[in-house]
Amino acid sequence: MKSSDQKPNEGDSRRDFLKKSSVITAIALTPGVAVKAAENKADERFAELFEKIPLKLTVNNKAYQTMVEPRVTLLDYLREELHLTGTKKGCDHGQCGACTVHVDGQRVNSCLSLAVMNEGKKITTIEGLANGETLHPMQAAFIKHDGFQCGYCTPGQIMSAVACVREGHTGSRAEISEYMSGNICRCGAYPNIVDAIIEVKEGGATV
Numbered sequence: 001m002k003s004s005d006q007k008p009n010e011g012d013s014r015r016d017f018l019k020k021s022s023v024i025t026a027i028a029l030t031p032g033v034a035v036k037a038a039e040n041k042a043d044e045r046f047a048e049l050f051e052k053i054p055l056k057l058t059v060n061n062k063a064y065q066t067m068v069e070p071r072v073t074l075l076d077y078l079r080e081e082l083h084l085t086g087t088k089k090g091c092d093h094g095q096c097g098a099c100t101v102h103v104d105g106q107r108v109n110s111c112l113s114l115a116v117m118n119e120g121k122k123i124t125t126i127e128g129l130a131n132g133e134t135l136h137p138m139q140a141a142f143i144k145h146d147g148f149q150c151g152y153c154t155p156g157q158i159m160s161a162v163a164c165v166r167e168g169h170t171g172s173r174a175e176i177s178e179y180m181s182g183n184i185c186r187c188g189a190y191p192n193i194v195d196a197i198i199e200v201k202e203g204g205a206t207v
Contacts, residue, residue, distance in 0.1 A: 057118050059084065060128030068115050074108075075099045077115035078125060086126035086155045090184075097183030100156035100163075101125050107163035109182075126155035129162070137205035138162050141196035149187035157183050161197050162207045170201040 052067040059082060068077060075092075078084045078101070087110060090098030094112040101110045102124040129136035138161050141147070148154040160183045164170060169179035176194050185193065200207060 059123045074113040075110035098156040100159040145196040147193040147196040
């Protein structure tokens with residue numbers, strides 16, 4: 001019988017048989033230790049041991065000592081490891097400001113900073129601004145002046161607003177707008193945000 005006369009599924013059956021035979025042979029020739037290691041995912045554990053490095057830092061006045069991969073950004077570390085999801089992931093390129101946090105008192109785009117670069121530093125996120133149930137003056141001012149609509153950019157806006165006051169860049173509306181320009185509000189609440197910052201600055205509250 002010519003090969004062209006074979007039934008359509010005969011070729012598939014032979015290929016399946018060869019595949020299964022190869023797998024069985026490979027398993028039979030694999031050392032028992034390797035098979036057991038694979039079953040226990042030992043290779044993943046060894047990889048994790050060598051790929052992660054220790055990290056010590058303080059977040060919102062709480063000390064953390066963890067192991068982290070060198071490639072993890074501060075933003076992902078805060079959100080995925082510490083579950084502080086108030087800091088938002090927007091553009092992930094440092095262009096929108098949604099991920100703004102304070103590092104040793106300075107505002108930083110956490111999506112552009114590797115977690116390991118912050119060894120021994122003090123981080124403050126939006127969750128760390130309030131004093132218990134008492135809102136931070138900037139948070140209260142944002143609510144009073146409707147400094148947000150959808151709210152997605154608000155944590156980053158507030159963190160930058162606090163830094164703006166601390167830095168002394170509140171001499172005029174134009175100056176405030178300039179030093180807040182790294183934070184994008186797609187809802188267009190900029191005038192209200194400036195109003196909130198001015199109220200906090202003129203109120204003399206400690207920020």
